[in-house]
Amino acid sequence: MTQWTMKELSGWGRFPTTRSECALLEARADAREMLEARDGHAILAHGMGRSYGDAALLERGRVLLTSGLDEILGFDPETGWLECEAGVTLSELIERFLPRGFFPPVLPGTQFVSVGGAIGCNIHGKNHHVDGCFGDHVRAIDLLVASGEIVRCSREVHPELFWATVGGMGLTGVILSAQIQLYRVDSPAIEVETVRVENLDHFFEESSKSKDFTHVVSWIDTVKRGKAMGRGVMMRGRHAGSDASFDAGGVDRLASMLGKIADGKNFESNAWLNRFTITAFNEAYFRKERKGTHASTSHFAPFFFPLDAVQNWNYVYGPRGFLQYQFVVPSRDAVRAALEEVTRSGQFSFLSVIKEFGDQDHGGLSFPCEGITLAMDFPNTGAALMRLFERLDDLVLEAGGRVYMGKDARLSRPKMRAMYPEWVRWKEVRDEWDPERVFQSDLGIRLGLV
Ligand SMILES: Cc1cc2nc3c(=O)[nH]c(=O)nc-3n(C[C@H](O)[C@H](O)[C@H](O)COP(=O)(O)OP(=O)(O)OC[C@H]3O[C@@H](n4cnc5c(N)ncnc54)[C@H](O)[C@@H]3O)c2cc1C
Known part of the structure; x- marks a missing residue:
């Protein structure tokens, strides 16, 4: 007998939050019975809740928590x-x-x-x-x-x-x-090169020199304007051989700075998060990186998952939560224009990451396609932030790009449809397998996917 319990749920950004009837799916053999026990309600699978917005939420329906599988x-x-x-x-x-x-x-x-x-x-x-x-x-x-x-x-x-x-x-x-x-x-170690990137042109130059590295990502300062706009730290690496041992590489620095920031913070408020503290963090992180290119060998964890070092990092943004805006665009000019828009907006991204995707596009609702992707984490400041996101949507759309639904909580239906033209075919397939709209999510309802 399936037990449904009312629970508060949110994505990683803690915006929005919902209350839904949830049940833990503990065995594959129970899945069919639990589907029947939905009692006519729509239903959705919820994994670890690490998508940022409302992709794994369903307020008017029932949620199957899959962690028991x-x-x-x-x-x-x-x-x-x-x-x-x-x-x-x-x-x-x-x-x-x-x-x-x-x-x-x-x-x-x-x-x-x-x-x-x-x-x-x-x-x-x-x-x-x-x-x-x-x-x-x-x-x-x-x-x-x-x-x-x-x-x-x-x-x-x-x-x-x-x-x-x-x-x-x-x-x-x-x-x-x-x-x-x-x-x-062969080993848990990653051979890393850390490059201090002086501006956006320098980022593109270094990115094009990084093709021999299997793993590349860059932190980017999205506060800085002028000649230094787009400065940051690139980390590029590959799995090390069996004889590798770790040293204290530059990649640990971000995790340790974030740990210090979170330490002792009052998560009941985000009053400490403002243009001055965000600017100071971005400045300090950039300054800590030595000029030029430096090699080190890192354990895989700080290289792949710097944020995992700080438990509940997402609470740092206070009770209103935060929103990530991640887009991909095919052109460098569009990235520059987006950065200019952000630096002019009076909104401040605490942490931002930039990367070039490879030449691949799955179609359907999959996000990655060839181009440059930029992800920015903004404290939730309400209407002013939404206005910035709308302007960014227009810019991304005009450049032939798209926003990542796994990070989204507010994109409009017409803009999603223009960004993902293959949604039409995707929906035909979905409707064929689910004509009665059994599977829904708050994101799916908002974007007209169900
Ligand atoms: C710090 C951080 C960094 C991140 N970095 C990246 C990144 O570099 N690249 C990237 O692509 N993403 C990134 N993400 C996003 C994250 O990887 C994805 O959102 C991922 O889907 C989260 O998995 P989850 O188990 O938490 O799924 P949830 O958030 O619970 O669900 C995500 C979606 O998958 C569906 N789903 C979950 N389980 C099932 C199931 N069993 N059956 C059917 N559907 C299911 C849900 O319905 C929902 O639509 C990051 C997230 C965080 C918090």
Whole structure:
């Protein structure tokens, strides 16, 4: 008998927050019964809640928490093929398989995401230019669809359902398990080069010199104007050989500065977060980096997940939460224009990250496509921030780019439709498998996807 309990839920940005009836999905065998127990309500899978906005929320419906689906179902140490349940997190995969010499194919900026969430948002990592998205490394998915059937879909069997589910934001059904390719690595160490980037032109110059590195990402100061606009710190690396040992590399610096900021803060207020403190943090982080290019060897954790070092980092922004604006555009001029817009706006992003994606586009609702992606974290200041986002939407749209739905809480329906023209075909597939609109989310309702 399924127990539904009212719970407060939010994404990582803690905006918006909702109250929904939730139940923990503890075994794949219970999934069908739980779908029936929804009593006519719409339903949605919720993984680790690390999407930022309302992608994993459903206020007027019921939410299935997938963290109980935590079993590894099979692993072939010859090939690296893994089959696991959808609630297994990437941190658990690292913990279990790194000692055996295997690593997940794509990692976001936190390891606390579930396999179901990684597929639902078709996440990208620092290696997108080499390895594409998470979905590129998934062979098959077992999906609970609206009829109550569990359908195995892959590139060969029900390929249209497979590709609508990869990046499908949970709107095609509940992923119960998946087959994923893990990759061989020789060590937990990463050989890193840290480059102090003096401005946006310098970023593009260094980025084009980074093709031999499998993993590249840059912190960028989105407060600084003028000649130094776009300054930052690029970190590029590759998995080290078996004889590597770690040294104190530049990549630990960000984690340790964020730790000091969070330490002792009163999370009941975000009064300490203002233009002066955000400007001072960006200045201090840039200044701590030595000029030029420096090599080091880092443990994988601070390189991949600097924010994970600070527990509940998202509470630092106070009770109103924060919003991330992440977009991708094909042109450098559009990035420059976006930075100019932000630096003029009176809104301040605390932490921002920039990266060049590789030449790949899955279509459907998947976010990555060839171009430059910029992600900025803004404290929630209400209407003024929304006005900035609207202006950025127009700029991104005009440049032929798009906003990442996994980070979104406010994009409008017409703009989403213009950014993702393939939503029409995606929706045809979804409607075929879910004609009664069983699977919904607050994001899906807002954007007219369900
Ligand atoms: C610090 C930080 C850094 C990040 N960096 C990146 C990054 O570099 N690249 C990137 O792409 N993303 C990044 N993200 C976003 C994050 O990787 C994605 O939002 C991911 O989907 C979160 O996984 P989750 O398990 O928390 O899913 P949730 O947030 O719970 O859900 C996300 C979506 O997946 C769906 N979903 C979840 N489980 C299932 C399931 N079993 N079946 C069907 N649908 C399901 C949900 O319905 C929802 O639509 C970052 C997030 C944080 C907090």
